[in-house]
Each structure stands twice: as structure tokens, then as C-alpha cells.
Amino acid sequence: MATIRIGLDRLPPASRAAVEEHTGPLLTVEETAEGLNSEIAARVTSATGAWHIKGLRTEHPRTWTQRREAAVAPFLTGLAPTLRWQVETAGWNLLGFAALNGHHADYAPGSPDLPEVAALLSRLGETPCPGIELRHAEQRLANYATHPDDLHHFAGPHLLHTDLNHTNVLVDDHAPQGDRARLVDWAWATRGAAWLDAGYWTSWLIAAGHTPASAEHWAAEVPSWHAAPAEGITAFAAANANVWAEISAADPAPWTLRLAAASEAWRTHRMSRQ
Template sequence: MATTRIGLDRLPPAARAAVEEHTGRLLTVEESTEGFNSEIAARVTSATGTWHIKGLRTDHPRAWTQHREAAIAPFLTGLAPALRWRVESAGWDLLGFEALDGHHADYAPGSPDLPEVATLLRSLDETPCPGIELRHAEQRLEHYTANPDDLRYFAGTHLLHTDLNNANVLVDADAPRGDRARLVDWAWATRGAAWLDAGYWIIWLIAAGHTPASAEHWAAEIPSWQTAPAEGITAFAAANANLWSDISSADPAPWTFRLVTAANVWHAHRRTG
């Protein structure tokens, strides 16, 4: 379920002052409507720069997402916006990220963003997994897999993002070709089999209008996907159909219905293909 969003102006004065120790006096604040984890999400500017701020109360049930993003940020050079500062003050935990220009990735068939996202996922494929505490893919999927033996396909030592929502991919058309896309929102970073992020991408591609065959064609742009076991891919599709069914039941919004439909379409394709 989404976290209730509040404006930056509702921060306690001490927390606001702690932020401005890093930024200087804020001149503009543009509240963001994207994302589900943060109570505070805003693009801010001052005389010294521009930042994207994400924040939660330190006693919030999802406070762990702030800790996860702060812990992993140093290992994501070239993949994600840099974390410039962190403030813990007056009951708030606030992260100040490099503010990126660009638009949310367009996953529709024929989009010029698709090669950029594929390049980004290839870079992630080659990124060492840091030795920090992360959940394991097989743990996250164990309640959605019909056959417990299938969990072995998801285990691995690679760094995964796992939330390939197009809103989590920013594409800067003015950047050099092949270096335009960045992944944001690493709260669900996971350790597992290298090919899983390509699999997560497939579901969002189908939701954006691709056929399963077209989506798998794009996934094949990622080297680890090319060596993924067919039985493991089918088990992953089945697990995600169950996962999105569960999410849609708890949050019956149009976007969750779109994703559960896409996951079911992919699962049916894997069973009959």
C-alpha cells in the first residue's frame, strides 16, 4: 500500500533547518507524486544546487527503506543518482540525492527508450553485489512458488533492483546515447540470480503493450537472460502471477490490475510456448 505523502513544509522546523545546512536556504520546492514508499518526496533548489529529497519518519513502518537506500547508494555509480547527504533530525530520516533531468522511461513497443533501458540493465548485470544486508530473491518469492524446489532457480549472488516500474527509470535524452538511463528507488534491492531483473522487466513490458515474445526478445538483450534455465523462467513467471494476484487483491487499483493481467499473460505464454 502507498505511504501517505505530505509536503516538505510540514517538516518540523529543526528537520528543515538540518536540510538547509546542506542545501542553503531553499528557493523552490516541487513536490513529487511518483513513488509509494516516501512521506516526503520533492525536487528542491537553492542558490547552491538542486536535489531530490526522500524522507520518512524514523518510526514509520517502512523506515527500513531509507536505511536500505542509504546503504546501497555508494555502490551504484553510473546506475543511479548519487546520494549527496543524509539528515536524521526531529524524528525524520531524509536523503538528499543528485537531481536527475529526464523523463520516466517509455516501455511501449517501438520506444527509443527501450535500448537505453537494456543498456542500463546490462550495466547492472555486471555490477558486483555489495557485502551489505540484503534480502534474497528466493526468500521474497518463497510464498508464491508452488514447488519449493523451484526456489533454487532464483538464488544467486548478483545485485538486483527488482522493481522495474517505468517510473523508476529516468531517461535523459540530452545525455550521450547508451548512457541516458538511471534506476531510482532501490528500497527493494535484493541478492539473487542475475537474470531476474530481466524477468521483472518483462512483466512491465507486457503491461505497456508488448506481446510476451516481444518482451522476452528485449530481455534477451541482457546476457544473463540468455543462459537462464527455461524451467527457472517458467517458475519465475508462475511465482510473479501469484505475487501480483496477491498485490491486486490487497490494493485493487487500475495499475495493479494491469500488472496482474500482464503477469498472467506471461505465465500462460510460458506454459504453452
């Protein structure tokens, strides 16, 4: 479920002052609508720069997502915006990221963003998992796999993002081609098989209008995808469909129902090829 968003002006004065120790006095504040996990989300500027601020109350049940993002941030050079500072004061945990320019990725068929996302996932697939506390992919999918024997396909030593919502990918058209995309919102960072993020992307591609075969074509642009056994991909498609069936049943919003239908279409496609 989405977290209720509040404005930056609702922060306690002590929290606002702690932010401005890093930024200087704020000149502009632009609240952002995207993202489901943050109570505070805003792009701010001061005389010294621009930042994206996200935050949760320290008593919020998902404050762990803030700490996970802070822990993984140093290992994401070239993959994500740089974390510049973190403050925890007056009951709030706040992260300040270097602000990125760009637009949310367009996953529709024919979009010029698709090669950039594939290049981003290719770089991520080469990233070893840092030695920080993260859940493992086989643990996260344990309750959703069709057979317990399927889980070994998901295990691996690589760092995964696992939430390939198009709003989590920013594309800067003015950056060098092949290096324009960055991933934001690493709350669900996970350790697992390198090819899994291409698998998570596949459902989002289908939801954006691709056929399952077209979506798998784009997944195949990510080198790690070719290391995945066919039965492993099928097992993941089935587990992922179960995940989205549960999410959409608990929160039947249009976007969750769309992802559930897309994931089920992918599972059906995979099963028809057996």
C-alpha cells in the same frame, strides 16, 4: 499500499534546518507525485545545486527502506543518482540525492527508451552484490513459487533492483546514447540471479502493450538473460504472477490489476511452450 504524501513545508523546523545545512536556503521546492513509499518527495534547488529529497518519519514501519537505500547507494555508480547526504533529526529520516534530468521511461512497443533500459539492466547485471544486509531473491519468492525446487533458480551473487516500474527509470535524452537511463528507488534491492531484473521488466513491458514474446525479446537484449535456464524463467513467471495476484487482491487499483493481468499472460505464455 501507498504512503500518504505531505509537503516539505510540513517538516518540523529542526528537520528543515538540518536539510539546509547541506543545501543552503532553498529557493524552489517542487513536490513530486511519483513513488508510493515516501511521505516526503520533492525536487529542490538552492544557490548551490539541485536535489531530490525523499523521507519518512522515523516511526514509520517502512523507515527501513530509507536505510536500505542509503546503504546500497555507494555501490550504484552509473546506475542511480548519487546520494549526497542523509539526515535523521526531529523524528524524520531524509535522503538527499543529486537531482537527475530526464523523463520517466516509456515502455510502449517502439519506444526509443527500450534500448536504454536494456543497456541499464546490462550494466546492473554485471554488478556484484555488496556485502550489506539484503534479502535474497529465493527468500522473497519462497511463498510464491509453484514448487520449492524452483527457488534455486533465483539464487545468485548479483545486485538486483526488482521494481522495474517505468517511473523508477529516468532517461536523459541529452546524455550519451547507451548511457541515458538511471534507476531510482532502491528500497527493494535484493541479492540474486543476475537475470531476474530482466524478468521483472518483462511483466511491465507486457503491461505497457507488448506481447509476451515481444517482452521476452527485449529481456533477451540483457546478456544475463541468456544464462537463465528455460525452466528457471518459467518458474519465475509463475512466481511473479502469484505475487501480483496477491498485490492486486489486497489493493485492486487499476495499475495493480493491469500488472496482475500482464504477469498472468506471461505465465500462460511460458506454460504453453512446455
